[in-house]
Amino acid sequence: MIDGKDEQLVESLCRQARALATALPGTLSRVTLTAGDHHVQVEWHARAAAPHTPLPAAEAAQEAEVEVAPLNGHAVVAPLVGTFYRSAEPGAAPFVNENDIVEAGQELAIVEAMKIMNKVEADRAGRIVKIVANDGEMVEFGQELMFIEPPIDEP
CATH class of the missing domain: 2.40.50.100 (RNA polymerase II/Efflux pump adaptor protein, barrel-sandwich hybrid domain)
Known part of the structure; x- marks a missing residue:
């Protein structure tokens, strides 16, 4: 069972993970969050394209689907x-x-x-x-x- 402070920490970590996921230079493949002892692990696959080369539309759309959906409302x-x-x-x-x-x-x-x-x-x-x-x-x-x-x- 998560107490109030751990729940608050987990929610804060989730918000920060969402922001990090959108800034990654590649496709997000795994995120691990732990409230006790404050763990965060992020794993992603780096893009094959050069840093300043825009992604093809299909690849960009695929990456957009990986993002964590924000709360509705x-x-x-x-x-x-x-x-x-x-x-x-x-x-x-x-x-x-x-x-x-x-x-x-x-x-x-x-x-x-x-x-x-x-x-x-x-x-x-x-x-x-x-x-x-x-x-x-x-x-x-x-x-x-x-x-x-x-x-x-x-x-």
């Missing part, structure tokens, strides 16, 4: 550096949970900075598909906190 990000909280006070119900439907302007969480509670609000309507920040976690400005999937328009 619109990222709700931290408005400032501080401590992320999912509820208004300890023991209270969280503002939102995964799969909740939210409206634009609805409060989703708070980020505490210097004893001031700053609201994190939805900037669009939709469904919360993933909450990636942990309750009580220190977050950076612009860090992804959760993802909102837009509502499906009915005909």
Whole structure:
């Protein structure tokens, strides 16, 4: 079982692995991430082409398929550096949970900075598909906190 800090570390490693995979000079063949003792292994096949020679379209398309897919939806990000909280006070119900439907302007969480509670609000309507920040976690400005999937328009 992964505790909150290890889960946060694994998610951070995954984000960094995605960025690394897109910058590799070849085709990604294996990525290994381990939270305990912080392991990361990346293996790739180097391109046969010269460094400044563009890849043929078919080979470039094949490499694009190897990239790790980002989470679906619109990222709700931290408005400032501080401590992320999912509820208004300890023991209270969280503002939102995964799969909740939210409206634009609805409060989703708070980020505490210097004893001031700053609201994190939805900037669009939709469904919360993933909450990636942990309750009580220190977050950076612009860090992804959760993802909102837009509502499906009915005909």
